[in-house]
Amino acid sequence: MTLAHQIELAREAGKRTHHFHGGLRLRHNKKISCQDSVERPLLPTLLIVPLLQHAGDVAKPLVEVGDHVLKGQKIGQCQPCAAVHSPVSGLVEAIEDRPMSHPSGQAGPCVLIRSDGKEQWAKLRPIGDWCNASAESLITQIQDCGIAGLGGAVFPTHAKARDGRDRQIHTLILNGAECEPYISCDEMLMREQPDKIILGARILRRALGAEQVVIAIEDQMGAVQEALTQAAKHAECKSISVVKVTTIYPEGGERQLIQVLTGLEVPSGGRPSDLGMVCQNVATAAAVAEAVVEGKPLIERYITVTGNGISHPRNLQALLGTRFSHLVEACGGYTLDVARLVVGGPMMGYPVASDSAPVVKASNCVLALTQQDIAEPQPEMPCIRCGECARVCPATLLPQQLHLQIKNDLWNTAEEYGLLACIECGCCDFVCPSHIPLVDWFRYGKGEQRKRARENEATELARKRFENREDRLLRTKQERGEKMKRRKQALKDNAVQQDRIRAAIDRAENKGDISGTSQSVGKPDDA
Amino acid sequence: MTRSFKTSGAPHMPPQTSVANVMLLVLYALVPGVFAYSWFFGPGILIQIILATVFALLFESLMLRWRGRPLKPFINDYSAVVTAVLFALCIPPLAPWWISCIAMLFAIGFAKHLYGGLGQNIFNPAMVGYVVVLISFPQAMTAWIPPLTLSEHSLSLADSLITIFTGQVPVAGGWDTVTQATALDSLKTGIESGRMVTEIRTSPIFGDYGGIGWEWVANWFALGGFFLLYKRVISWQVPIAVIGSVILLSLPFWLADQDSNPLPLQHIFSGALVLAAFFIATDPVSGCVSNKGRLIFGAGVGIITLVIRRWGGYPDGVAFAVLLMNMAAPLIDRYTRPRMYGE
Incomplete structure (x- = not known):
């Protein structure tokens, strides 16, 4: 097609x-x-607003510690990524590295804002007549609003x-x-x-x-x-x-x-x-x-x-930067047998070690699970190639084969087996009778692959530089050689010229002798 | 006010199944076939199953110990038991006890653990064990007994035990009175000596299609196979390909010359074909992974079995067919990789 x-x-x-x-x-x-x-x-009293809430680079903070900010005021700027705004009016208490609700679990720069409870909005600039606004102005507005x-x-x-x-x-x-x-x-x-x-x-x-x-x-x-x-x-x-x-x-x-x-x-x-x-x-x-x-x-x-670990499960409209613990309190707190806290769903969500992490643009769910929901971790067994993973894979990959390639560091074949096509949905993980953490392997594989690509790029660059240098050296050498040759030639030419001149002078001086000699040389047989 | 939690990777749901669960389902699925087997051929098969299981677990634990692997998860996965039961179902019910011992040594020790244990074996362990003893001890491995309905001397449990452990048959006349050629055997020798199939089939050992008794055992194995299909432990590709290829390949021969070629259905209901189609060729570890690959694998097993039965030196060739296709499996996998999304 x-x-x-x-x-x-x-x-x-x-x-x-x-x-x-x-x-x-x-x-x-x-x-x-x-x-x-x-x-x-x-309204929470302290909000933790991470400066990385979107795919891309960390935003640059536009405020300093001690600044007073208004609700909706831009506090982080990032070209060409999305902007970050203050969810409340209040005081910037600190800008420091904190866990930022990212699947990697990494800490990153966050702006800590203490709410003054006044909820004063910054001046908003809506586009009144969007039906007649240009597409570009709409897109710019979307970017400015950090969507x-x-x-x-x-x-x-x-x-x-x-x-x-x-x-x-x-x-x-x-x-x-x-x-x-x-x-x-x-x-x-x-x-x-x-x-x-x-x-x-x-x-x-x-x-x-x-x-x-x-x-x-x-x-x-x-x-x-x-x-x-x-x-x-x-x-x-x-x-x-x-x-x-x-x-x-x-x-x-x-x-x-x-x-x-x-x-x-x-x-x-x-x-x-x-x-x-x-x-x-x-x-x-x-x-x-x-x-x-x-x-x-x-x-x-x-x-x-x-989740079964929450007293009154419900949906909330939460300000970005609200800590999960605050949301859980609003839902009546945890039940007694809560065992795991997950951000996102049970298939693709990531577990958090503490509920002090903040709500970010990506957080769609806080899931508190009980021991019954998650069961004991099972020991990992070897793959028996049952093929269940391939049956459920929405990308029609062969997860068990892919797993084998990654495990054995066969990166080229891993790519052939579609490592990059994996969407990390976790279906294969869920059905695996051997309890192999397949998605973890694929994430690791993708990371390694990216690292290798970067290294390859660096090697390629170094190789090019080296080759260029070699080329240059060769060229200068050749050029120099040619120059030398030319100069030598010139000298030689010069010498020949000199010889000729000398010969001419000599000839001129002994005109008679020369003609005689030349005759004898010219016809040796006649001698 | 904040609270900390233990973390663990996604998915955050209890696992659906386990290796032990899969193996247990296979064992459950074998129950009707085993029941039918002992109904028609006496309690000898039950003794063989127990013997093989004991030896299999013994060698499994010895090899695990020797390889420095944890015993508990691997003994509890029932994979050695499945190997043992499948092997026991392939040998004559009165075979001497040491047959199981030698076969399990090769199946578990060599074919499974020397290749890296569970999931790593290239060859189907049960079939390796079976082929080793079949080639090494042909006499013991061909002493088949007829179904109880045809036998003049039915063997009790005690008689079977004595026979298996001492090699002596406690009835008048000894071995000659209790053993008889199987349907596949008499067919092969009959055709080779120039007799017609219809003539050969007048022998009372033949039933409607295969050997009397045997065809019913095959039916019950098929029932277990359907259970595995329903439970999605096995995929339909392998059994359909095995049985389909046998029918398709034997049909033209039968149509061309009905005197020297048996009915295709006789091939299906004789020997270990149904057992192999649902339980042996479906072994995921030594088989193919993609659906297309499984079709090719199954067809290969069917075709080779038929070729051995028709032209080879053995009355049945299922075990050899499975082992030969095990060898080809990685190559088939290589050329039958499914198309990826968006490729």
């Missing part, structure tokens, strides 16, 4: 749903956190939009397929603020220059479809369609969702924009709407606080 044909098919996105390979049907466990409507917890993908990958939204604009996007997909068990913040957002999502969808569509918007939701989300369809109708927007997809983990993965909606696969190493599509989370769309219409930067998000 040619790419043009694929793009043609991609325009049909959502008309018919398709399947992706593998995946798991997991228990949802979402209902427990959907009983209460979403509320804000009490990043709220689904978890936190890729800066403006960068995705700009890239999409350059690449002739026809379809914007809003991802509301929240496939991980327990997490329900997107579902609650779609239930409670469908208008905002539709508004965000329209703004993003304009910013991207897309023709249509497809909002994908799961078939288990009862009232959501109705709410969104009504909201779209209300907005008199016909180019927005809401599509229900079957709940199979990891359907909410960008590549899997595109496959479900179009039957097409994003080319390996490529991006959805290769097919003329851009994927954004529904919560990102809502944040875009707030940013453009109200001028509000991203300082708040919906977050699910759930």
